[in-house]
Amino acid sequence: MMTNLFNIFDPSTNMYLSMNWLMMMMVLIFIPFNYWLKMSRYQIMFMLLMKMMFKEFKLLILNKYISNIIIFISLMMMILFMNLLGLFPYNFTSTSHLTVNLSLSLTLWMSFIMFGWSMNMNNMLIHLIPLNTPMFLMNFMVMIELISNIIRPWTLSIRLTANMLAGHLLLSLMGSSMNNMFWMILPLMIIIQNMLFILEISVSMIQSYVFSILSLLYFNESN
Numbered sequence: 001m002m003t004n005l006f007n008i009f010d011p012s013t014n015m016y017l018s019m020n021w022l023m024m025m026m027v028l029i030f031i032p033f034n035y036w037l038k039m040s041r042y043q044i045m046f047m048l049l050m051k052m053m054f055k056e057f058k059l060l061i062l063n064k065y066i067s068n069i070i071i072f073i074s075l076m077m078m079i080l081f082m083n084l085l086g087l088f089p090y091n092f093t094s095t096s097h098l099t100v101n102l103s104l105s106l107t108l109w110m111s112f113i114m115f116g117w118s119m120n121m122n123n124m125l126i127h128l129i130p131l132n133t134p135m136f137l138m139n140f141m142v143m144i145e146l147i148s149n150i151i152r153p154w155t156l157s158i159r160l161t162a163n164m165l166a167g168h169l170l171l172s173l174m175g176s177s178m179n180n181m182f183w184m185i186l187p188l189m190i191i192i193q194n195m196l197f198i199l200e201i202s203v204s205m206i207q208s209y210v211f212s213i214l215s216l217l218y219f220n221e222s223n
Contacts, residue, residue, distance in 0.1 A: 020092035024100070027081040050077075060216055065223060072219075075104070076212035083164060083204030087197070096164040101157035108215050109153040116222030127221060152218060156211055163207050167200040
């Protein structure tokens with residue numbers, strides 16, 4: 001029996017052997033493999049999505065770093081599949097936990113910061129003061145830019161976590177409230193819940209794209 005609405009996000013297995021976290025490995029199942037000479041429709045759709053993301057990310061990165069696009073495309077596909085897996089019934093949503101999202105964003109941000117300050121220190125110092133900043137505001141702007149750089153991984157992870165939590169809570173709340181409703185209102189509630197489900201699918205796609213594109217922009221600033 002669910003005593004709390006947030007219990008749907010709690011791991012229900014043992015702390016030492018939490019099988020729910022293995023859901024993150026199920027992303028590999030949805031990657032298409034070549035078993036036949038002719039590609040299937042799922043492979044064609046997957047390749048079209050990859051090509052579209054490559055063209056989109058190519059506009060935001062320098063040509064000498066274009067080989068790094070595969071990191072951000074893989075990050076987007078992994079978050080997308082984990083978001084969509086959480087919409088299946090009796091499934092564990094790993095991207096609704098701040099620990100998972102923060103581990104992704106903090107790892108990327110730390111690598112970008114370490115690379116930027118070690119290889120492009122002058123460029124990183126220039127970014128601390130925006131162009132045409134008055135002299136008396138320079139010290140204040142340096143503090144603001146430093147704080148904004150520090151909170152970047154937190155804003156990335158909190159944005160993804162909050163969007164996943166909000167959508168799943170709405171769906172679970174609507175589903176649990178349908179048991180006590182009058183039968184004439186049930187068709188309307190089913191339509192509303194289906195619309196919420198479609199909205200949650202679109203939010204899952206948008207949030208995976210936003211997470212990866214912001215990571216790419218942070219990578220550009222360090223270079």
